[in-house]
Amino acid sequence: MDQAPGSPQEPQDTHGLPGCYRHPDRETGIRCTRCERPICTDCMVSASVGFQCPDCVRTGSGTGHAPTASMPRTLAGGAVASDSRLVTKILIAVNAAVFVVGLALGDDFVNRLTLIAGAFDPDLGEPVGVASEGEWYRLLTSVFLHAEIWHIFFNMLLLWWLGGPLEEALGRVRFLVLYLVSGVAGSALTYLIAAPNQGSLGASGAIYGLFGAMIVLMRRMRYDLRPIVALLAINLVITFVAPGIAWEAHVGGLVAGALVAYGMVHAPGGRWRTPVQFGAAALVLLAAVVVIAVRTAALT
Template identity: 60%
Template sequence: MEQPAGSAQDARSLPGCYRHPERDTGVRCTRCERPICPECMVSASVGFQCPDCAGGRTPTDHGAARPAPPLGDSRPRTLAGGTMAADPRLVTKLLIGVNAVLFLVQLTVGATFTERFELIGSALTRYSPYLPQGVADGQYYRLLTSMFLHGGYLHILFNMLSLWWIGGPLEAALGRARYIALYLASGLAGGALTYLLAAPNQPSLGASGAIFGLFGATAVLMRRLNYDMRPVIALLVINLVITFGVPNIAWQAHIGGLVAGVGVGYAMVHAPRERRALIQYGACALVLVVVAVLTLVRTAQLT
């Protein structure tokens, strides 16, 4: 959020650096949230840390650093409490690889493979032309498998570019486990809303629901760090205009993924440290409960 640059009253309202109280600053350590001046800022994977946190120690309320935690817990942590990894984009690379491999399988095997695993409520397909196939017919795995299939070259190209651009920095901020939990929860939420609202014979596929979830979580993260949100908001608005303005796009998946991503993302970056894992993974579990309820409701309607 931007503020006017010059007023003395605004300057006095800023906190002082915890090591140099006479220096006003609007930047806080991403781990302990203490105000830090430019001299004390240590670049981290996301934002800046104070010298104490960057050195692997957590400052006490009075400025002295506590001893480093036991050896098993001494690795540096991300903003959300995840373990920092040597390759902070590894999961994003693997997701892109899985999507690319399955797209090649689609091209090689043909429509019967896609129809076997895409999201569809209930319909006759070339895979099995004599019996209805779909989620309503007990094929609940389609809510997951459809997230990794695509309908053409442009479809997968735009999705994978978005995944690389948005997913990489978000993975570095959350850590691998929290990032993949966010991705899957958002994708399943998008699939469940599509199943609930779309026509039962309307097929749907693609990683867009999960990627919209990453968009939502990125917006929450940028707000938490007081970064300029205009670029991500502009990109999100453009994508929403495309969602509702271009035919043959499952808007339900985009909206479901976005809402889940904002909710889970908020839990990831705002959970208090003492109950962090419980709240973060509890939010993911809550999304899965909603997915299950929506799925059961729609299945009851179609059977």
């Protein structure tokens, strides 16, 4: 059962100091001035008198009045949300919905949204693709497409595993920007290198972006990198060994995700934090756009 605020049964470490109510492994001598729960330096929110915990700031401690303290923030400066996996859940739902629609409507639906630079479609009797027909939307729609059940299963499993911690650390908006920019960057590198008539689809570019971001985040928090690096290494081996995998999307997403995450978690504090964070994401996106423009000029 959950302990009531101020309950004497609090996590203790070996030195006698209580552990933070959100991070039990962190000893702390700081307590919320409203509910008296122990809070670590990452959780405490400055108030007019002392510090408050994120829960009390968010709810106003049940007084019905607006809280006097500033809103709690994530590691990257995003707003702390009650459901730290909301965007992750929505992304999984969108991918699943598109997959089901693809099964219902058949190959024609999938082919119209798959990333392809240029090819002649015998069914339509006309050319299709980004360069051939200016179908730029394929660079993004392909990120939400999956042709096989195993493909979407493993991608969504990784999205759930990586997305939750990243969304909690970055905040909803920053996490969504990371995911989309990584996906587009993966599509851009595929568009640049792959054969013009070679189709590509899947969320793998965005997922590898989350891999890169997780490594940056864990290094920033000084966590043990060996588990995540080992998992990434296994996936990269599969990428380059298994046939039919667009390694370009994986590499492009991985690099983009790491760059965007670095800009977000290492941005200076204060009023420049948000401009620097979204500026870093914009620069990565701009690089992807330049790659797309260069490839399009070469093909046309």
